[in-house]
Amino acid sequence: MKAVIPFSFAGVEISKDGEGRISLTDLWKASGNDRFSNPNAWLRQDATQTLIDTAAGILNTSSERIIKSKKGKGGGTFAHKQIALAYAKYLSPELHLTVNQVFLERIEEEKNPDLIIDRGIRTYKKHGKSDNWIAERLNGKVARLAFCASLAAHGVKGIGFRDCTNAILTPMYGGGAQLVREKKNLPVKANTREHMTETELAAIRFTELLAADNIEKKGLQGNKECEYECYNTARLVAKTIIQSRNAA
Numbered sequence: 001m002k003a004v005i006p007f008s009f010a011g012v013e014i015s016k017d018g019e020g021r022i023s024l025t026d027l028w029k030a031s032g033n034d035r036f037s038n039p040n041a042w043l044r045q046d047a048t049q050t051l052i053d054t055a056a057g058i059l060n061t062s063s064e065r066i067i068k069s070k071k072g073k074g075g076g077t078f079a080h081k082q083i084a085l086a087y088a089k090y091l092s093p094e095l096h097l098t099v100n101q102v103f104l105e106r107i108e109e110e111k112n113p114d115l116i117i118d119r120g121i122r123t124y125k126k127h128g129k130s131d132n133w134i135a136e137r138l139n140g141k142v143a144r145l146a147f148c149a150s151l152a153a154h155g156v157k158g159i160g161f162r163d164c165t166n167a168i169l170t171p172m173y174g175g176g177a178q179l180v181r182e183k184k185n186l187p188v189k190a191n192t193r194e195h196m197t198e199t200e201l202a203a204i205r206f207t208e209l210l211a212a213d214n215i216e217k218k219g220l221q222g223n224k225e226c227e228y229e230c231y232n233t234a235r236l237v238a239k240t241i242i243q244s245r246n247a248a
Contacts (some may be wrong), residue, residue: 009098021068022084025076027099031091039077042087043067055082133198140193140205150212151226160223167231168207171238172200207237 012030015023024039031037042048056063059080066080079087081103089096105119117138124134151164166176169192173180180192193201211233220226 009095014099017068017070017078019065019068019078020081021078022081023076024079024084024087027084027088027091027095031095037091039087042090043077048086051086052083055080130198133201136198136201136205137193140201143205143209147208147212150215154215154226155221156223156226158223160227163223163227164211164230167227168204168211168234170231171235172203172207172241203237203241207234210237 009027009030010032012026014026014030017023024042028034028038035041043052052063052066056066059066066083067077068079069075069077085096085099085103088099120138121134124137129137148161151161156164162177169176169180173183177192178188180186181188181190184192184195186192186195193204196204207230211230214220214233215226215229218229220229
């Protein structure tokens with residue numbers, strides 16, 4: 001599955017695969033789809049092969065780990081970031097500078113994680129999100145990580161995480177994540193929380209924190225027990241929200 005690097009060029013999102021290799025196919029599309037400079041044509045050049053062999057030697061790995069092609073949906077040609085940077089330079093000066101700047105920013109962010117948060121806040125503001133919404137979204141991310149860690153500690157595995165999440169959503173929306181997407185007219189794989197209101201985010205965050213606390217205190221174990229507790233906790237929170245709205 002491709003994971004999106006948080007930058008794009010010419011309206012094309014530049015992605016990477018599960019092992020961190022950058023999509024040369026996306027870089028090529030972003031540069032204008034010139035058939036004479038597509039990844040396969042570039043990789044056939046002697047200079048490119050020398051570069052790949054040199055990179056493999058320096059990184060003490062095989063060339064197959066440096067370059068990998070995948071067929072089907074989400075496929076393409078993926079390469080180590082050093083090779084991707086060289087390909088971006090080959091395609092265009094503008095693309096090369098953009099990719100280089102992104103890589104430099106990520107290096108700085110590894111040294112100072114606060115920069116990651118700052119970038120996230122700037123991105124949300126560009127999408128018109130308020131300061132309060134951004135704060136709630138970031139707090140929700142922390143709560144979500146703690147919630148999942150708690151589930152794992154209590155024996156939840158595989159689809160159990162999905163089922164517990166849907167159990168949190170069902171009392172509030174009448175169904176799981178897919179129904180939330182349908183109600184909000186979102187794409188099939190859209191992140192539902194990116195499209196929730198500040199109040200919705202707060203309710204989900206509180207429910208996950210409370211459910212994790214209940215699971216811990218009751219010593220529950222496994223997918224079914226934890227899912228049931230998530231549903232009961234969410235049902236009580238949803239009931240309180242409905243009562244509050246009716247009283248307003």
